[in-house]
Amino acid sequence: MQERSCSSVVLIIFASLCSVSVQADWALNMTKGVTEVSNSIYSLHMQIFWVCVVIAVAVFSVMLWSIIHHRKSVGAKAEQFHENTTVELIWTIVPVLILVAMAIPATTTLIEMYDTDDSDVDIQVTGYQWKWQYQYLGEDLSFFSNLSTNPDEINNKVKKNVNYLLEVDEPLVVPIGKKIRFLVTSNDVIHSWWVPAFAVKRDAIPGFINESWTRIEEEGVYRGQCAELCGKDHGFMPIVVKAVSDEEYQLWLADKKASIAAEVAAASRVWSLSELMVKGEQVYQKNCAACHQPGGQGIPPMFPALKGGVITTQQQGEHINIVLEGRAGTAMQAYAAQLSAVDLAAVITYERNAWGNDTGDIVTPQSIQTMLKSK
């Protein structure tokens, strides 16, 4: 009986391992990447790895040989030597030489990585809790990039897609073959912008601008993640970079600018409550739900409830103020610069009418625009 239950446990474990391996791979090593720098880093990694393997094999085989042959049970008699200057000098000097040999290529690569001069495209990357903002310097173009994975996948209600947690609504689009300089900073806590295929990892630090660069050789979609613990949703702020040909990049730029202009124009027309509610729910789920929760209940005391809150049901002016300007000393960001007037109006309207708040208030894009102008 006991034997049977034991073997069934083993079976379950085995079966669950198999079921996962259908979708997962057994990657063992670093990715080689698609830039010159990432290739140099990959070869540095392999060199130091083999140095370590050789040292380990040498040390462990002497040890294993001693364990087998110099054991009391096979009648080994202990010698009494306890020093040998020659041997000690050798095993001090040889490692130093190996290290010098490793330090030379490492230094060359590092100098290369730090050379951010003469860039063709400059992009400012700003970390927010928990999304990335990309600003194309000199192009008057900036947008946010949010996780686009369906929450039902995260909560195991539906099957996870192949890019689970590595997909965003607006990827960063860049041209191949150009030197792209990243200016990395943060709006709140420290994040770290990391795309393994480029070997670019730079901490995004509030108050500082860090520089890094890449020159991508192949077209493709490259995925990465925030690498520095930045709070609750640190695991949920991926990076997706789409590398395209220069022509395609120019087309994309024009297209993107046009769609932003259209959004600005939309602010001047009249929006009904139901239109604002539909739009507002989308904006809310994307920007607000991580903290205030999809149902508006929040996670007090860090993230206050909006459902039935005093501010969201009564003080409309205060409500708009907090959304536009944030709240100092908390995770509540200033959204005035992050969202369009339509989005702001929609999300505030949504928060004042959803989850039984039912104030009937309509905040129009025009009133938001007036407020922003008067600041």
Next chain:
Amino acid sequence: MASAVDHHHGPGTGITRWLFTTNHKDIGSMYLIFSLLMFFIGGTMALIIRMELVEPGLQVVQPEFFNQMTTMHGLIMVFGAVMPAFVGLANWMVPLMIGAPDMALPRLNNFSFWLLPFAFFMMLSTLFMDGGAPNFGWTFYAPLSTTYAPPSVTFFIFAIHMAGVSSILGAINVIVTIMNMRAPSMSYMKMPLFVWTWLITAFLLIAVMPVLAGTVTMMLTDIHFGTSFFDAGGGGDPVLFQHLFWFFGHPEVYIMILPAFGIISQIVPTFSRKPLFGYSSMVYATSSIALLSFTVWAHHMFTVGIPLVGELFFMYATMLISVPTGVKVFNWVATMFRGSMTFETPMLFAIAFIVLFTIGGLSGLMLAISPADFQYHDTYFVVAHFHYVLVPGAVFSIMAAAYYWMPKWTGNMYDEYLGKWHFWCSFIGLNLTFFPMHFVGLAGMPRRIPDYSIQFADFNMISSLGGFLFGFSQLIFVLVVVKCVRGGAPAKAVVWEGAEGLEWSIPSPAPYHTFEKPPEVK
């Protein structure tokens, strides 16, 4: 009631024996029991983490609680389990090894122990506070730990202060004891290596714990008194926090491994029945590791944007530190070479230490290569690296020491059969847990995430299974200890055939008072 000569009284009775004791053996035992308790609390948190990471998706806990678990697991293991265990071993063994009747400052000794239960009671109580426990990682980088921290951070700061005071007082006691209370004719270069490594560790503690205390105080004033040390918005510098933290943190790493080197240098010669190879080079290597540990802190910060020259300096200094560390490993292997070895449980743990610590040391060498570190940094590769130096490193050395000296402490032999079971389950469990972390780290899995993309699923499941095996096999250790305290084959004065040193010249169990007259040292 008490004997006429006050100095010769035995242990007190009841709870007051433990509350008021100034006896180094009692205090040592209390430190060890405390650290075992913390080891299980921190271990439970690790198992909650591993439970969540069995599969992709959120199953067991929510991200905010997950972050509290990673933070508290690190803090409890570093400050509550590993450090007090070494202080406990120092309390028990340093006086016995140098032929001293007790620690030099016995009342201070009592105080430094009793600070700890209060410090960790406060630390653990944050789990039940509004807003939850600290959730910013055991490295508590500002501004996540200041402006964006839960209200419980203030209690965390106070707990760190108390644990820090305890460590500093303990370190002062060790230094004063070793410098003043050695048996006549025991020169520094005749001291056992465990004593040597602890002497150096104690200096490290005194040098860096005040830095940590200063850092958390700056956090406190940033949070409550309107300063902006770490707030760029007020003219401060979040990177300054990291420089201060790692100026403490890197020597702290060595605080957790140097006494382990000492323990292994006691155990390997005993079970090889051969003197330690290169005693003086061991002393010099330990000292140079300690000195170099002050010059490598920024290798934890290769991606924060320090200038190229700084990057190069810290890379070279870090690579250099592998030389004295290598010397130590080579010396242990040379001690085993042409010895006459037996493989009781302490020796098994010691051999596993050498092998697995070397693996952790070699991955450390890889991390030292700054350009490559841009890919390794903040991934599971780093998690694998430091768990290889801390679990089969620090923790295995503590286990080895416990098995090695337990017969001396209790007067009874422990159950060798159970000890071997404990060893093999731990050995297999920890390798299953931590080895696959190298692979997922290289494949790109960031650390401190509650959920991961599906390509990392297989190895994470193996890690979790290994984690549970490792965790539950520590219960065998508790069984061994309880059995050994309660009885067993009586231990001789010289417990191990090849054992040398003053601690074996006294009977087993060690009497309540030892070396009231200084012993002769050859």
